[in-house]
Amino acid sequence: MFYIITTTVRATVNAYNSYKDPRVEHLPLVGSPLPVFGIVALYLFFSLKWGPKWMEIRKAYDLKNLIAIYNAIQVVANAGIVIFGMKYTVIHGNYSTLCQPVDSTNVQPWMNTLVKICYCYYITKYLDLLDTVFFVLRKKNSQISFLHVYHHFGMVLAVYLYMKFLAGSHSTMLGLVNGFVHTIMYGYYLVTSIKPSYGKSLWWKRYITQLQLLQFGYLLIHFSLVIFWNTCGHPLWVGILGGMQSLFMLCMFSEFYFKAYLRKKKVN
Template identity: 35%
Template sequence: MEASTSPILQAPVDIPVVYTDPWYMITVLGLYLYFVTKAGPQFMEPRKPFELKKLILAHNFLQVVSCIYVINEVLFITDNGIFYFWECRDIGRTPEHVRRYYSLAYFLFWLKLSELLETVIFVLRKKQNQVSKLHIFHHFSTVTLVYVLINLNTNGSAAYFCVLLNSIVHVIMYSYYFVAAVADKSFVQALTPVKKSITVIQMTQFALILAQVPCQLVLCGMPPYVLLYFTTVIIGMFYGFYDFYTSAYKVMQRRKSQTSLPDAKQ
């Protein structure tokens, strides 16, 4: 049977309410914002920073393993065809595909909630400078995008293209974080170019995701409100990472130029 004429299997009718009722998500995100911007810093103000090394290592390791699982599931659900991101796709060709489509979506919901722990760790270690607007926006919005994936997606498994790219990036990123947490300072300094490359990879990811949007809109159709929200979030992330990259790069270049100048006292 041709792909274009295969039946579109519908979503199961018994999606748990935790994924359909937005108030669950809104409550968690509201508590997250309150803690990382107000309650957490106030709690830590008179206290010394926590070490939390074991928690950091466990968090980074679980993120890597989880993202590898996500990549494997996306490839199965799409029959290894997800890289043809311009193609229209239904949810699945068999009941097993449909079941794993939604099982993965539910897993992603909890995975993105678990990533909020990263900001909490920053606060408890009194690294509030790392709790930037970009950082909060990134973690906040990814949770909402998974909610959209579960409840408002009309583009079938093609919606997993951005999930695949993000998971690949996270395998690289959290592997770097894990190594940086256990390695000595000299080795971490040697990995500085890798950190810069990760930011470039992240921007490339968003560029590829934005390239998929017009293809899905023109060829497959997409509800305007979903398109507007999704595109706005991705553009916001791309701009944020680009701004971070250019700012950090300029600072590094300025420091290098200053250290290379001859000493005026000599």
């Protein structure tokens, strides 16, 4: 058993060192995985245990102004990622949305710019963790669901692996689609953080969830392309894991949508 464990660990380390992207090794939170795991562990500990317990004997914080600024930053950051990302993917003639290979030796100017945009998207995943922190400090623990926490820390780990091994590849479209959804979503949050009364009157709240469902539906198709129509030699395991994760999130958000809107409508 010990031999199997040590052999597995050694093989994992060798693969990690062999396939890592030298173009991004110098960037903060990309080199070593230890700080990433540390941040995720701290996030989970604060969100699920220490934070709620610490707030038990305290009044909820009024974070209206801070949250408005945070939402505005998210809108600008995600919109910028989408606009510039589209320029160097869908619009750019050298990038294929059907099957873009993994090529860490590609240091052409357009690809270097795309990798930098991808890194900006990666950093926003850490910024997203503040959503949960604000819930805790405002004593909105009912909103800290399994889906919420899983999605946030899972995205940090997933995009870390993307930056480490797949920057500028087929998986890049995940960031652009997700960035577009987040632009709309945080735009809604920005409006409601300034005018809380709009939260129940804005018609687009329900359609944000529908947009998220479309997002995971598209990503399921996108990752399926490298499973059934792999013309660029993209790693098959990425397509399989990406497709499974997209299907899982599609099911989770579908369940949420049914409970929040369809079943509620039937009851009313």
